[in-house]
Structures are given as structure tokens and as C-alpha cells.
Amino acid sequence: MELVSQLVLIAVSAAIINNFVLHYFVGICPFLGVSRRVDMAFGMGCAVTFVISVAALLSWLCTEYILRPGAPLTSWLTGNPEADLSILNYIVYIFVIASSVQLVEMYLRKFFPPLYKSFGVFLPLITTNCAILFACLEIMKHVSIGAGAGAWGGGGGEKWGLAAAMVLAIAGGVGFTIAIVIMAGIREDLDHCDVPKPLQGAGITLLVAGILALAFMGFSGVDSNLKKAISPQDPPAATATTPGDPTEGDPSP
Amino acid sequence: MTLVLIMLAAGTMLALGALMGYVLGWANKAFHVVVDPRIEQVNEALPGANCGGCGFVGCGEYAEAVVESDTAVDLCTVGGESCAAALAEILGVTVEQSWPFRPAVHCGATYAERLKRSDYRGEQQCATANIVSGVQGCTYGCLGFGDCDRSCTFDAIHTIDGLATVDYDKCVGCGACSKVCPRNIISMVPFKIEQMVVVACANEDFGKDVKGVCKVGCLGCKACARASDLFTFTDTNIPVIDYDKYDPDQMDEVEVALAKCPMKRLAKVGKPSDKDIEGVAGEDAPGVVQVDFKTTVDDTEWHG
Numbered sequence: 001m002e003l004v005s006q007l008v009l010i011a012v013s014a015a016i017i018n019n020f021v022l023h024y025f026v027g028i029c030p031f032l033g034v035s036r037r038v039d040m041a042f043g044m045g046c047a048v049t050f051v052i053s054v055a056a057l058l059s060w061l062c063t064e065y066i067l068r069p070g071a072p073l074t075s076w077l078t079g080n081p082e083a084d085l086s087i088l089n090y091i092v093y094i095f096v097i098a099s100s101v102q103l104v105e106m107y108l109r110k111f112f113p114p115l116y117k118s119f120g121v122f123l124p125l126i127t128t129n130c131a132i133l134f135a136c137l138e139i140m141k142h143v144s145i146g147a148g149a150g151a152w153g154g155g156g157g158e159k160w161g162l163a164a165a166m167v168l169a170i171a172g173g174v175g176f177t178i179a180i181v182i183m184a185g186i187r188e189d190l191d192h193c194d195v196p197k198p199l200q201g202a203g204i205t206l207l208v209a210g211i212l213a214l215a216f217m218g219f220s221g222v223d224s225n226l227k228k229a230i231s232p233q234d235p236p237a238a239t240a241t242t243p244g245d246p247t248e249g250d251p252s253p
Numbered sequence: 254m255t256l257v258l259i260m261l262a263a264g265t266m267l268a269l270g271a272l273m274g275y276v277l278g279w280a281n282k283a284f285h286v287v288v289d290p291r292i293e294q295v296n297e298a299l300p301g302a303n304c305g306g307c308g309f310v311g312c313g314e315y316a317e318a319v320v321e322s323d324t325a326v327d328l329c330t331v332g333g334e335s336c337a338a339a340l341a342e343i344l345g346v347t348v349e350q351s352w353p354f355r356p357a358v359h360c361g362a363t364y365a366e367r368l369k370r371s372d373y374r375g376e377q378q379c380a381t382a383n384i385v386s387g388v389q390g391c392t393y394g395c396l397g398f399g400d401c402d403r404s405c406t407f408d409a410i411h412t413i414d415g416l417a418t419v420d421y422d423k424c425v426g427c428g429a430c431s432k433v434c435p436r437n438i439i440s441m442v443p444f445k446i447e448q449m450v451v452v453a454c455a456n457e458d459f460g461k462d463v464k465g466v467c468k469v470g471c472l473g474c475k476a477c478a479r480a481s482d483l484f485t486f487t488d489t490n491i492p493v494i495d496y497d498k499y500d501p502d503q504m505d506e507v508e509v510a511l512a513k514c515p516m517k518r519l520a521k522v523g524k525p526s527d528k529d530i531e532g533v534a535g536e537d538a539p540g541v542v543q544v545d546f547k548t549t550v551d552d553t554e555w556h557g
Contacts, residue, residue, distance in 0.1 A: 058269075062265070062269070066261070066265050067265075073261075074258075076263055077257055078254050078257045078258055078261070079254065080254055083254075083258060085258065085261065085262055085265070087262075088262055088265060088266070091266070092265070092269065095266070095269060095273070096269070096273075099273035099276070099277060102277055102280075103276065103277060106277075106280045106281060106284040107284055109279070109284065109286050110284035110285070110286055111284075111290050115288075208374075219408070251340060
């Protein structure tokens with residue numbers, strides 16, 4: 001039960017509340033570049049979700065068993081429980097991400113040639129998509145240090161297992177897909193609007209992205225209430241309302 | 254211990270590399286896409302200017318279109334005849350005789366010869382000036398703000414004394430200038446010989462009206478049409494040259510027309526012929542000025 005509620009919190013938090021694109025502003029490049037049509041945006045979202053999942057799986061395995069300070073394999077081989085290979089973190093993550101992007105590229109080229117064509121340069125650019133590296137680094141943070149987990153609703157302190165890492169990655173990918181598809185829908189409608197000349201193109205896109213991010217700010221605070229609602233322990237905290245909680249709303253209006 | 258750590262780091266990367274190499278190698282076989290090898294060959298035969306003169310986005314798109322559909326092989330204006338022949342050989346088709354298309358500006362009046370010009374202080378672009386009335390008297394002729402100049406990626410068209418002038422040595426015939434001209438006075442002409450006769454005016458009005466706006470505009474006197482049937486007048490007052498009938502070997506009548514034209518609006522454009530170059534060989538023409546750029550790095554020591 002403890003684990004399930006943690007996973008639910010991580011999932012909701014990663015997908016909606018702390019959306020990678022609209023809260024952390026990572027992965028902006030495809031978010032602006034491939035959000036012209038809804039079908040393309042959905043394809044890009046799926047590709048990113050796949051890459052992020054593969055990268056998270058492999059980077060969790062590497063971090064947990066080899067890279068983190070005091071990892072089992074490292075300390076057994078060196079005979080030193082403090083042995084630390086975390087300098088390899090970034091290079092391993094980038095390696096893993098680049099390889100899985102290659103895999104996606106081959107797969108798309110074979111089975112979805114029109115999608116492959118319409119992606120153009122943005123498909124190999126997933127390699128440098130910071131949303132994916134961001135997910136890997138979050139996982140690294142929670143596996144090796146096990147602290148500062150507040151942002152993902154799971155509370156601080158506890159170390160993440162493989163399940164938590166995978167949930168963060170997949171939910172993060174889903175959140176990216178949600179954001180980019182909403183953006184593409186708005187931009188498709190924008191094509192029929194009379195946009196002032198100086199704002200046409202990138203200008204109006206960035207404005208819309210900013211307003212969308214503002215809208216997603218409205219979700220902030222949902223996680224703490226959700227946590228109260230689904231965690232069975234600590235009954236007084238579950239019933240009490242925190243004063244000044246943004247989601248409680250003011251009863252007076 | 255340090256050695257073990259180093260070995261472990263290397264071993265980790267090696268193992269990851271081997272794993273990913275294996276997976277990608279398998280994927281390369283499993284997801285192999287058969288690409289027509291001719292596309293690559295065609296791509297190499299094309300000049301790679303990516304100018305879009307063929308109507309496709311770039312050389313790569315054109316190569317695919319040529320191989321996969323029945324697109325003509327002679328669309329590349331940059332590569333010209335030899336490129337079309339190379340493509341035809343790769344694809345095993347025969348190419349019909351094609352001419353290189355080069356732009357011809359249908360206006361011959363410099364600033365001094367255009368009348369009723371006003372001091373236009375708006376955005377210095379033909380596209381903008383064209384929608385404002387009264388920038389100059391002639392509503393057909395060159396505006397001289399250099400939209401064609403800026404559209405050219407080959408530095409082959411320049412606005413000299415307010416008149417767009419093509420540099421036929423540099424021009425490759427991509428047609429960007431003729432597409433960008435808001436008055437449509439740049440047309441693509443099949444150059445059957447190095448110098449072609451074109452009508453250097455586009456004013457369709459009657460002679461009296463043309464006189465009012467231009468010192469050198471075509472009056473529509475039809476003297477050229479009487480001399481040669483290459484020039485035809487439809488319902489406008491400007492001769493049209495039928496380039497299908499244009500035969501570089503039978504130019505006698507056309508030469509007469511050129512001589513008869515009172516405004517000298519029938520002009521030969523193109524590269525200078527060998528005869529012309531010989532003709533001016535004795536004259537004291539200024540040599541080509543070599544640019545002499547000085548470095549911007551200042552090596553002098555500062556003794557302040």
C-alpha cells in the first residue's frame with residue numbers, strides 16, 4: 001500500500017503537476033519544433049516516452065548496481081564499501097539515450113516512413129532532449145542520495161526502487177505527450193486566427209507556451225492533498241486542512 | 254583499489270557498448286529499409302546547390318522524385334545539359350534537347366530615364382513600394398529596391414542605377430528573382446545561344462501614356478512586328494517574342510527589327526560573345542579591381 005501510493009503520487013506528479021515541459025521547462029526544442037500538427041506531436045510524444053523508458057530502465061540498473069556510492073558490484077570488486085563511480089553517470093546516461101534514439105529511428109524508418117520524414121532533424125535531436133536526461137538525473141538523485149524527493153510527492157528520504165524510476169519515466173513521457181498534443185491542438189487552431197504580424201510564427205508560439213505553463217501552474221498543490229487522501233497513516237493530518245493551501249480555495253467568494 | 258576502480262569504469266562502458274552495439278546491430282538488420290541505390294547516384298550527379306529552381310525543396314527531394322516518379326530529368330537549371338544527361342544515363346531514359354533558362358528583365362530604364370518618381374520613404378522593398386501608388390510613373394517597370402538582388406543566392410543580379418541587371422556569368426537560372434519580383438517583369442527565357450533578344454520594356458499602355466512616364470519605354474509602334482514575325486502583338490501595346498520560333502541561325506529579320514525599333518527596346522542580353530570581346534580588345538577598359546582586405550587584428554603594441 002505504501003509503495004502503491006508512492007507510485008501513484010510520482011505518476012500524477014510527473015505527468016501533470018510537475019510536467020516536464022510546462023513546469024521544469026525541459027524538452028522545449030521538440031515542444032516548439034514538432035507541435036505543428038496533432039498527429040506529428042503525438043508521434044513525437046510516443047517516441048520520447050519510449051526513449052525515456054528505455055533510458056530510465058538502463059540508467060536505474062547502472063546507477064543502482066555500479067555507479068552510485070557504495071553500489072554492490074563496485075564495493076564487492078574493490079573491497080571498499082565507500083567506492084564511488086558516480087563520475088560515470090553523465091556519460092552512461094548520454095550513451096544509453098543516444099543508443100535508444102538510434103533504435104527508435106530505425107524502427108520508425110521501417111514502419112512509419114511518413115512520420116519519419118515529417119520528423120526530419122527532430123528525431124535524432126531527441127538524443128539531446130533534456131527531458132530525457134532530466135529524468136535520468138532525477139532517478140540518479142533518488143537512487144544514489146535518496147533525498148530531496150519532495151518534488152515528486154513521495155516525501156523526502158526514501159530511496160527509489162526500479163518501479164518508482166520506471167513510473168517517473170513513463171509518466172514523464174506521458175506528461176510530455178499531453179503537453180505537446182495540447183500545444184499542437186492550439187497551434188492548429190491558431191493557423192486560422194488573425195495573428196498580428198510581429199507575433200506570427202515563433203512569437204505567438206512562445207506566448208501560447210507561456211500561457212499553457214501558467215494554466216498548468218494551477219495544478220500545484222494537488223499533490224499534497226492527494227497524498228493526504230491516499231495515505232492511510234497519520235489520520236489527523238488527512239482530515240486537517242492546511243491554512244493557505246492553494247488548492248483549498250477561499251470559501252468567501 | 255584505484256586500478257580496480259578504473260578497470261571497473263572501463264568495463265562498465267565496454268559492457269554497455271557491447272550490449273548496445275549488439276542491439277543496434279540486430280535492429281539494423283531487422284529494420285533494414287531498402288533504398289534505391291539510384292537515388293544516391295542521382296544525388297551525387299546533382300550540383301547540390303539546393304536552390305529550389307527545379308520546384309522541389311532541395312536536391313535530395315528532386316533526386317527522390319526523379320527516381321521514384323516520372324519527373325523530368327532536365328529540371329535542374331544549375332546543372333544544365335550535362336547534369337540532365339548524367340541523370341538520364343543513371344535512369345536509362347533519353348533526354349530531349351533542353352535549353353538553359355536564364356532570367357530576362359523586361360525593363361530598361363534607369364532612375365534618370367523614369368519620370369514622375371516621388372521621394373518614397375517607406376520600407377525600401379519592391380514588394381512594399383509596389384502596393385503604394387505614385388512611387389514612380391510607370392506602373393509596369395522596375396522599382397529598383399532590389400528584392401531580386403536579395404533573393405539571389407548566387408550574387409548574380411544587382412540593382413544598378415535603379416535597374417535590376419543580371420550578371421549572366423554568375424547566374425545559374427534558379428528563377429528565384431523571377432518569383433520574387435512583385436511586378437513580374439523578370440521572366441525565364443530559354444537561352445538557345447549565349448545572347449538572346451528580349452523586349453526590355455513591360456509597359457502595355459499606348460505610346461502617349463508611355464511617353465509620360467518613361468523616356469525610353471516601348472511605344473507600341475509595331476515596327477518590329479512588320480520586320481519579323483518573331484514579334485507578335487496581342488491586344489496589348491508590347492511585343493511578345495515567341496521563343497519556340499526563335500532560331501539563332503536566322504537572325505537577319507530580327508536584326509532589321511532591332512535596327513528599326515525607335516526606342517531601342519529590343520535588347521540582346523546574355524554573356525558577351527567572343528566577337529564582342531575581340532571588338533573591344535583594343536580599348537582601354539578598366540581592369541578587374543582586386544579587393545585588398547586588411548586584417549582587423551591590430552598587432553601594434555599599446556604603449557599607453
